Amino acid sequence: MVGRPEPPRGLLRRSEAMARAAVPAFYTAVAMVLAAGPTGVPALVPAVALPQVVFWSVVRPGAMSPAAAFGLGLLLDLLTFAPLGSGVLTLLLAHAVAVAVRRILARQGFLFAWLVFCGFAAGAAALGWLLTALLSVSLPPAAPALHQAALTAGLWPPLAFVLGRMHALMLRAEEGP
Template identity: 65%
Template sequence: MARPPLRPSPGRPEPAQGLLRRLDGIARAALPPVTTAILLVLAAAPLGLPALVPAVVLPAVFFWSVFRPVSMTPPAVFALGLLQDLLTYAPIGIGILTLLVVHGLAFRWRRGLAAWSFLAVWLVFCAFAAGAAGLGWLLYAVLSLQLPPPMPALHLALLSAGLYPTLAFLMTRAHQAMQRAELDS
């Protein structure tokens, strides 16, 4: 009868068991909405760019709805929209409805979008940003019973489209790290 070695053999460590594995899964699932909320709060810092808050949350909701829809759920999108409305002093509901529409459409088309090149996804996002800015403008007009100037909506669409490549690069790295961690466990 051979004795077992005193040291464990080198190689892959044993996966976490029980509670630790569940906590790791919960943390990975919560990472997209939590980091988006942190970005929202950081974007709300007084920089003189009031459109920065919705311009940051829109790419994040779109990206995670396409590439990790399990983590970006409708309740999380609702909470992010509410946080956006509170941080921008917008009428409650405009950001919520806009983000839920973006999430729903991105979720519905995720299978096709996930297979496309970055440039094609970016162009689709540009259309989403223009549509979301137009929807926000329309909702504000309905709630205020007057036509607001269209330039803030245009700036929001352009700023969102311009921020998407940088934010998508960072979110892609986080997504790949989460996929590697899931494969290892």
């Protein structure tokens, strides 16, 4: 045995681990509900959701599972009155791509991660625009999609800072006293 021995796995330890695993999805849902308030910025809810799903999918993929991304996508659709399934598809695809490239992103610096996330934001906005066009059988204006991509990319730095601190606290709590 190297290092400290593993503490016994009792009910309290298991429930604490389950609660810690639920923290990313819970805080993402809370942030989405708060962003849906009367802000006057309709693109704020998806702009808050996407960075958190991508961040947690890269940093802690066990806590941001596909089921959690699905639930958050459904909440996104309900909060934004979007066609059901468009937010689900967007967040599930973002989660899948983030998990696929997580080994590369985890070793890179902030600027590279931000540039990659700008691609996520542009792709999510383009997918939303395309799904809206397909479901309405007409071409919607591109300006709202561009605004959403810019807002989402601009929210990455402050959200990544806060989420990074939250992740550090979670790691410290897992290490124990």
